[in-house]
Amino acid sequence: MPKRRRRLSRALDDMPGLFDNVDIDMTEAENRAAVAAPKAPVSPDASNQDILVNTSVLERPQKLLFVSFGSGSSGNCAYVGAPGGRGVLIDAGVDSKFVTAALEANGLDIKKIVGIILTHDHSDHVRYAYSLLRNNRHMLLYCTPRCLSGILRRSSLSRRIKDYHKPIYKEFAFEAAGLNITPFETSHDGTDNVGFDIDNGMRHFVVVTDTGYLTERAEAYVRRANYLMIESNYDADMLHNGTYPPYLQARIESECGHLDNRQAAAAVASVAVAHPEAHLSHVFLCHLSHDNNTPETATATMRKALEGVGRKVMSADHAVMPSPGTSDVLLAALPRFDSSPLYVLR
Numbered sequence: 001m002p003k004r005r006r007r008l009s010r011a012l013d014d015m016p017g018l019f020d021n022v023d024i025d026m027t028e029a030e031n032r033a034a035v036a037a038p039k040a041p042v043s044p045d046a047s048n049q050d051i052l053v054n055t056s057v058l059e060r061p062q063k064l065l066f067v068s069f070g071s072g073s074s075g076n077c078a079y080v081g082a083p084g085g086r087g088v089l090i091d092a093g094v095d096s097k098f099v100t101a102a103l104e105a106n107g108l109d110i111k112k113i114v115g116i117i118l119t120h121d122h123s124d125h126v127r128y129a130y131s132l133l134r135n136n137r138h139m140l141l142y143c144t145p146r147c148l149s150g151i152l153r154r155s156s157l158s159r160r161i162k163d164y165h166k167p168i169y170k171e172f173a174f175e176a177a178g179l180n181i182t183p184f185e186t187s188h189d190g191t192d193n194v195g196f197d198i199d200n201g202m203r204h205f206v207v208v209t210d211t212g213y214l215t216e217r218a219e220a221y222v223r224r225a226n227y228l229m230i231e232s233n234y235d236a237d238m239l240h241n242g243t244y245p246p247y248l249q250a251r252i253e254s255e256c257g258h259l260d261n262r263q264a265a266a267a268v269a270s271v272a273v274a275h276p277e278a279h280l281s282h283v284f285l286c287h288l289s290h291d292n293n294t295p296e297t298a299t300a301t302m303r304k305a306l307e308g309v310g311r312k313v314m315s316a317d318h319a320v321m322p323s324p325g326t327s328d329v330l331l332a333a334l335p336r337f338d339s340s341p342l343y344v345l346r
Contacts, residue, residue: 064200064345066227069102070094071286071334073124078229078334079108080198080205083344086177088142089116090196090207090229092129099132102339114177115140115166119209120190121150130157133164140166142176144183150191170194171217184221186211189256197221203345205229209287212255214267223271225280227345230268232285232302232333233258234292242292258287261298265305272329273309282345285333295333302331316341 065087068078077094081087087108089099103110116132116139119125129151133139141148141164148165151157168174170192173182180201183194188210195218198205206225208218222228239249239260252258259267268283283306285298303313306329316332334340 062200062202062346064198064203064205064227065108066205066229066284066343066345067102067106067108068284068286068334068340069099070337070339072288072290072336074290074336075127076125076209076287077128079103079113080179081108081113081177082200086112086114088177088179088181088198089113089132091119091125092116092132093124093127096128096131096135098339099128100135106339106342110136111138112177113139115142115164117168117176117181117183117196118143118147119186119195119207120188120193121147121154122188122190122210123155125210126151126155126157130161133161134158140164140176142166142168142174142181144168144170144192144194146192147190147194154191173199182221184217185215186218187213187215187256188258189251195221197224203227205345211259212253212257213259213263219267222267225271227282227284228268228280229284229286229334230264231259231287232261232264232293232298233287234260234289235294235297235301236260236262238297239289239292244292252292258289261293261301264298265302268302269305269309272306272311280329282330282343283332284340285331288333288336290336299331299333306331 063083064080065083066078066080070077075093076091077099078090079087080090100110116129118141129141133141141161143165145167148162151161152159168183170183170185173180180199182197184197186193186195186208190210193210195206195208203226204224205227206221207229208214208222209229209231211218211231214222234252239252264285272280283302285302288295288298306313310327312328314328314330316330332340
């Protein structure tokens with residue numbers, strides 16, 4: 001049965017963090033910096049000089065770089081930026097030492113990261129925010145005022161984190177690292193949850209994670225995505241036949257819970273059908289459950305949906321990237337406890 005789209009009568013920031021302690025192996029997550037060696041440095045196309053597109057407001061990079069440092073309820077953090085230039089971190093739930101080492105291994109300078117943009121206040125997205133900010137005092141924390149209030153109320157992070165706060169507001173674009181970033185409404189049990197449309201003036205990188213369904217505004221931004229990072233949290237059959245008690249299953253499946261594989265695949269496929277002129281070239285599946293999903297299951301579901309609407313799907317290890325003007329889509333499930341390859345998005 002499809003989920004109803006209605007406005008919740010109860011304010012989301014008054015609801016407990018239903019997923020703060022679900023599906024988390026903290027010992028493994030905390031030890032990730034010691035056991036997961038960063039990948040070898042990757043050149044973001046050293047043969048070409050960076051090209052900046054002048055606009056009346058910003059100088060924006062023509063290409064984007066993307067790398068994930070971990071994705072799932074054990075910790076979430078990713079980087080989006082320009083080759084040789086500035087960038088931002090999306091969430092801060094991964095050990096700050098691991099993030100710094102992985103950035104360096106990929107030839108990226110943390111001194112050029114201007115800040116952290118937060119999707120919401122759950123611990124798997126904010127756990128290392130203060131550590132990153134304290135060790136990199138040039139960085140700012142971009143989140144809504146209500147999100148900051150939730151962090152101060154619900155987490156054990158230092159209250160000094162508010163000294164780094166740069167308030168942002170849903171549907172009001174802001175500039176960071178030469179990127180035009182617009183937060184939009186998502187539906188989760190955190191405080192003032194958002195997704196992001198990251199616009200470099202030529203392409204849109206859209207982030208939709210931790211949401212029970214695609215809100216109307218989320219759908220609007222997904223339709224314009226050239227590169228999409230979307231939650232594909234659980235396989236419904238695995239959840240129903242697994243060890244989670246009924247009340248927890250209901251919470252995960254609720255409209256302030258998480259997207260399952262079929263919902264994510266249907267949403268992306270519907271965009272591909274309704275807007276064939278928009279070149280969706282990369283789909284990154286994020287926040288996969290450890291207990292109720294596998295990368296193979298999630299990618300197979302998404303692949304079937306995309307191929308069903310005539311898209312050619314390429315795996316992440318494909319030697320050739322999708323070409324502009326084609327219907328090719330590169331599909332990858334982001335690793336849970338490791339960094340992904342460094343993707344150069346043209």
